[in-house]
């Protein structure tokens with residue numbers, strides 16, 4: 001469909017909409033993935049491997065209609081992300097309008113494509129919060145991981161600019177085997193840049209990252225050391241300086257994460273072409289998800305088959321169905337269950353109770369083998385996410 005949202009809003013139609021289903025809350029968090037394009041090539045990117053398969057990007061007016069509908073439904077937090085959202089020339093317009101609608105607005109960016117003037121424009125438009133991602137604490141490693149020899153200097157300059165213009169700033173470092181042993185230097189850099197929060201988030205294995213898992217997954221020993229270092233810094237900082245948030249990879253847990261706080265509970269993602277998803281990875285599931293060009297956000301959130309697919313507990317198989325922890329973790333991550341076991345209704349194999357848990361153990365073993373190979377000079381490099389490699393990956397799909 002190519003028609004805009006406003007022409008498909010059933011609020012304007014003569015047909016009376018069915019009442020809202022009971023027990024489904026509001027989409028509190030709205031994530032606007034403005035584009036899948038990105039100037040960087042990170043090997044741990046969680047975006048779909050065949051990201052170019054999506055249709056055209058939504059226009060400014062189509063995005064504004066999505067934001068209006070979301071706000072009407074109670075959405076309060078709005079994230080602009082991608083790809084790299086700075087590539088959208090209408091970002092300032094979207095921020096200004098969103099702020100006027102009453103959203104708390106976050107920009108989630110690599111910093112590539114930003115300059116002092118743009119930061120000032122964002123401020124003037126009312127942007128509340130900026131998160132900048134770094135790959136590492138040194139120019140050499142950062143630029144190698146990003147696949148860009150200008151990335152580190154640009155990120156440093158923009159982090160300084162963001163603070164100079166009075167923003168609260170989150171720095172995000174995706175942690176994996178290549179940068180985890182330098183976590184002390186990462187924290188030092190974050191202190192120097194006066195970050196308010198630092199996310200030390202170990203890579204999650206979706207999309208492009210899953211294809212590189214053997215090269216990215218750290219060992220248990222690396223993780224323990226990194227967590228101990230983070231705790232040491234927390235003690236030293238004693239409430240001063242940045243708040244450090246260390247996120248363990250679920251591959252080393254015995255119970256799964258309560259992914260997205262539960263399917264279709266608070267979180268609504270709109271992808272660049274207008275497909276609506278309950279999480280950023282759901283596009284890879286064999287489920288038809290609705291598009292904002294065809295349905296109102298209210299229909300999508302409350303009534304669409306895609307969003308109702310894994311709500312409640314009726315869809316669960318054993319061992320989740322009779323598990324006394326199912327209300328805590330909802331059986332884990334549907335996307336991970338699908339990618340690793342082939343059935344999204346299976347328990348997340350991270351769970352030790354899952355009959356597929358051996359897949360996680362195998363992944364850890366496989367990563368250890370790769371570490372041993374790397375130590376003897378035989379290791380392989382992660383594959384960067386760029387147009388040539390995406391083309392190759394698509395041929396293999």
Ligand code: FES
Pocket residue numbers: 259260279280281282332333334335336
């Ligand atoms: Fe999709 Fe976890 S990422 S449900």
